[in-house]
Amino acid sequence: MSSAFFLNWFATIPDYAAPLLLAALGLIICERSGVINLGAEGLMAVGAMSAVIVSFNTSSPALAMAVGTISATALAVIFGIAVVYFKTNQVLSGLAIVALGAGITGVAGRAVAHQPVPGFERLNMGFLSEIPWIGKIVFSQNIMIYVCIVIVIVTWWAIETTRYGLKLRAVGEDPATADTAGVDVLFYRFIAVLCSGAFCGLAGAYLSIASSQVWVEGMIAGRGWIAIALVIFARWRPLRALAGAILFAGADSLIPRLQAIGADIPVYLMLALPYVLTLAVLIIPAVLFKRADVSPSALGLDYLRQDRH
Amino acid sequence: MKRFGMLLGLALLLITISPQAHAGFGIEGDLKIAYIMGSTRQDGGWGESHGIAIQAIEEEFGVDVAVTEDVPEDTVRVKQIIDLYVRRGYNIIIGNSFGYSDAFLEAATEYPEVAFMNAAGVTNNQKNLESFYLRTYQGWYLAGMIAGAKTETNKLGMIAGFPLGLVNWDINAFMRGAQEVNPDIELAAIFLNTWYDSVKEGQASEALLEQGADVIATDLSAASALNAAEQLNRFSVGFQIDMTRHAPTGHLASVLLVWAPYLTDTIRKIRAGEWEPSEWGAFVGIETGSVALGGVTGDLPDDIRARIEEARQAISEGKFTPFDGPLNNQDGDQVVAAGESLDDGALWQMNYFVEGIVGTMPASN
Structure with a gap:
């Protein structure tokens, strides 16, 4: 294996990692407020499909990303109203969102299925992009990768250091106490659900606009579920999600590369790798940090003021 | 079963x-x-x-x-x-x-x-x-002849769904056709374990292009594979329907159902x-015209064009099949002896790559 092999491999990792990371960040915000969101797959599907409709009709990838984000947020409004205000079962509602997303996109996306659309070019930052190795890996990605890095940092900063982040975490850990302290528990949860919709929508739009520049029914292909696994691997921390996404993307992007050079490795094992890895990211933290359950204490629990004790 | x-x-x-x-x-x-x-x-x-x-x-x-x-x-x-x-x-x-x-x-x-x-x-x-x-393998053989004639790096790349007989015969026939016009050719094949993941199809094609392939053939249906080749000014071969619109300049041909x-x-x-x-x-x-080539590139030498037509004729008349012996598998073992051919039963059970293909066939072991 030549050094070019590794250079090409490393340079593609951000493209594999970005959608997983964006979706995982949205889910982290949502779950830190105490709401389990299993609807990522459906939200991403809506984001991917609506972005392609816009990109196909306007040839503006940036506008497409925005619309993808907004339309998935709109779907998240339904989920939010259901689970936050009407206290429906969070797990079942999430699964319903998956089905709803698949259904909506199958019907609404017909006209744009398999239509190539414009995406994002890899940037050329002059001399920065010329630096050996670093130039290709760090300074020659598409614009959304840099947006994604900014989003990770802002999300981390907002959750871990701001007053709003503190309230969000309080709502997820002990809603009764937060309520007593004057935090609007349901409102915070609702906003957190909307954030997960927006982030998942952006992740879906990334897949259709930046990664493949085409929309095909069912193209999310389980990435929403992998994002959910990443959240648990990251132990609900944004920066750990970044590390997890890179790890996962590294393994996932290695598979076709090894096949392309004809490396003599068991193909069935490689094809199973994403799933083996998903299992591994769930098991490893459980083994390594068994001292405490770090999931938000009120995760999955409805909050009713009259039940306060 | x-x-x-x-x-x-x-x-x-x-x-x-x-x-x-x-x-x-x-x-x-x-x-x-x-x-x-x-x-x-x-x-x-x-x-x-x-x-x-x-x-x-x-x-x-x-x-x-x-x-x-x-x-x-x-x-x-x-x-x-x-x-x-x-x-x-x-x-x-x-x-x-x-x-x-x-x-x-x-x-x-x-x-x-x-x-x-x-x-x-x-x-x-x-x-x-x-x-x-x-x-479908008959069409892939002819497409392979075009790809073999057009490649400059002598490296072809192909992405496919699952290692089934009806997929493997496409890959093998594509290689046999390419070898017919270009004995030095190499083909790397990647199974994606999915029929519809447009993201993976594009990414796997990029991996093949990185390895020097200058023709990307897809046994699947997403435009992303052809688009990946088009962006690097390389060639592509489509499948099922005429995929010219996905790669207007680099599209060589599509194998039509x-x-x-x-x-x-x-x-x-x-x-x-x-x-x-x-x-x-x-x-x-x-x-019967049930398998055909569509959107064939106009930029093809006359002698290649004639040879493709000749092969099409011979296949139609039953005088020739893409898997006539001698046929060796990837490891160099003879699968079909000279003068013999594969019957339909053997076709459906094809679980090996032919000689010259780079890639691991999961079904072979």
């Missing part, structure tokens, strides 16, 4: 076709045709190729074909849809999924007065049900009361 049964059957068919004098199947009254599809007519590949056939049927017989799309491979659901069509008086029902096989067999037994056909199916009853598939010849011919026989469904299903190819 059902597929295996069909494979064995297809092999036997070659030796046991015997003229039988019983009257064929026919229907009474006007043609009422229904099509049950696993995907939509805009799915970019399989469904779209069937959509083209539906149009041809409508034009030829002057009827409106009723279509139900997105029907999952669920025997109960498929059977319910068939029941409904039969109750409404439909007398020819066509499916297009492997997973409809059981439902079609059940329905054919229950409604002996209705004709049933199922693409990629594996059930047949010799009375009113016939499954049908295309010899043409269902209309078999379907119109069969419907004509049904109308005339002469249909005799085969025990082993129909397996048609280039000789």
Whole structure:
């Protein structure tokens, strides 16, 4: 294996990692407020499909990303109203969102299925992009990768250091106490659900606009579920999600590369790798940090003021 | 195991076709045709190729074909849809999924007065049900000749779904065709373990391009594979429908699935009361135009063009097949001796790569 092999491999990792990371960040915000969101797959599907409709009709990838984000947020409004205000079962509602997303996109996306659309070019930052190795890996990605890095940092900063982040975490850990302290528990949860919709929508739009520049029914292909696994691997921390996404993307992007050079490795094992890895990211933290359950204490629990004790 | 049964059957068919004098199947009254599809007519590949056939049927017989799309491979659901069509008086029902096989067999037994056909199916009853598939490898062989002539790096890349016989023969035939015009050629093949993940299809193509492949062939349907090649000014080969629009400059050819010849011919026989469904299903190819090349690049040397036409002729006339011996597998072991060829049963069970292909065949060990 030549050094070019590794250079090409490393340079593609951000493209594999970005959608997983964006979706995982949205889910982290949502779950830190105490709401389990299993609807990522459906939200991403809506984001991917609506972005392609816009990109196909306007040839503006940036506008497409925005619309993808907004339309998935709109779907998240339904989920939010259901689970936050009407206290429906969070797990079942999430699964319903998956089905709803698949259904909506199958019907609404017909006209744009398999239509190539414009995406994002890899940037050329002059001399920065010329630096050996670093130039290709760090300074020659598409614009959304840099947006994604900014989003990770802002999300981390907002959750871990701001007053709003503190309230969000309080709502997820002990809603009764937060309520007593004057935090609007349901409102915070609702906003957190909307954030997960927006982030998942952006992740879906990334897949259709930046990664493949085409929309095909069912193209999310389980990435929403992998994002959910990443959240648990990251132990609900944004920066750990970044590390997890890179790890996962590294393994996932290695598979076709090894096949392309004809490396003599068991193909069935490689094809199973994403799933083996998903299992591994769930098991490893459980083994390594068994001292405490770090999931938000009120995760999955409805909050009713009259039940306060 | 059902597929295996069909494979064995297809092999036997070659030796046991015997003229039988019983009257064929026919229907009474006007043609009422229904099509049950696993995907939509805009799915970019399989469904779209069937959509083209539906149009041809409508034009030829002057009827409106009723279509139900997105029907999952669920025997109960498929059977319910068939029941409904039969109750409404439909007398020819066509499916297009492997997973409809059981439902079609059940329905054919229950409604002996209705004709049933199922693409990629594996059930047949010799009375009113016939499954049908295309010899896609014939088209891939010709596409391989084009790719072999056009490549400058002598490296081809191909992405495919699952390591099944009907996928492996596409890859192998593509390589055989390329080797025919360019003995130094190398082909790297990647299985993606999915039929519809456009993201993976694009990313795997990029990996092949990085390794120096200058022709990307897709055995799948997403535009992302062709787009990846187009962006680097490399060549591409499409499948199922004419994919020129995905790569206007680099597209060399697409291997087309043409269902209309078999379907119109069969419907004509049904109308005339002469249909005799085969025990082993129909397996048609280039000789009836059921497999063809579309969107062939204009930029091709005359001698290559002539050789492709010659090969097409020879395959149509049955004088030549892409898997005539001597044929060695990837490891250099002889699979077919000189002077021999693969029968249909061996085709369906093809679980190896031919010599010169880089990649690991999961089914071989």
